[in-house]
Amino acid sequence: MSDEPASRGLNRTLLGKLIVVAILMFGFAYALNPFYRQICEALGINVLTQKDGTVSAPVNTQIDTTRQVVVEFDGNAQGPWRFRPVTHSMTVHPGELVTAMYEVVNTLNRPVSAQAIPSYAPQNAMPHFKKVECFCFKQQTLQANEAKQMPVVFFIDPALPRDVKTITLSYTFFEVGGLEKTAAR
Template sequence: MTENRKLLGKLIVIATVMFGFAYALNPFYRQICEALGLNVLTQKDGVVAYDKNTQVDTSRTVTIEFDGNAQGPWRFRPTQASMTVHPGELNTVMYEVVNTQKRAMNAQAIPSYAPQNATPYFMKVECFCFQQQTLKASEARQMPVVFYIDPKLPREVKTITLSYTFFEIGGGLVKSAAVQ
């Protein structure tokens, strides 16, 4: 019985030391990161200072024009005609689609860019065009495109047009199980 109590005492001491070490590790880690300049959020005059995103080229702007075309029984359009962006800056535009049919339909959007030499510099982070869309009968939906323009875009490119063609896939009725 006394051996069990000794073992329990040792385990309590070990657990207490481990807790103390873990508790002290957080401020120690913060000081190391601050000294090395890693992942630092420092307070200056009561304001939290964040490192500036150096990937954004604020010295120039590019106008992005948006276009939507529908092949089939859809209403499809961007919610805004254009926006002015800085290369490297994250932006979002919404496209709206309405299924005008009394049946569910599968569809896909295919993008195109003008001028064509801008295509490799138009970087989409999130897009409805990445996957097939299923819309219920008479369903309306707003779908985002989150993108940025690579700062390596040639300086002579001042305007890029992003155009989507939205079309039905399969042409038949969608099974009711997929709609529900």
């Protein structure tokens, strides 16, 4: 019987430790999402908000006419629409301000909100691909069966490594928020 109070004390100590561990696990899981976003933003991977959205048109930048870079455009749809580049590739000079167009068509009979996420190949070209205006900077809302042409205004930084001759800009266009809730009838 004398072991019973000692056993209860050990059980209470163990319970206290388990509660602390559970609280720490919950706190870690809660902090993981913002921490993950900061790491991705710092490394430039899986970034939803592009920092180059604040880039203005090049001022007094010389166009490097001695170089040409082929920019290829790609579009991937993850949802109820058709999404494609209007022009599949173009040849540009570093420093030259260029506009490319993408087309999206909502094939549903309801409005849809969507977001485009860009990716670049080769990866080392990403810091040199400067977008002045892009539909990827904010969510797009498409009405039922609406078709839209959306511009990407960009320039290639003349500091792009000389061995990069081709850059592929690819967008994945996906629905944000899922199905809209309809009012009860």
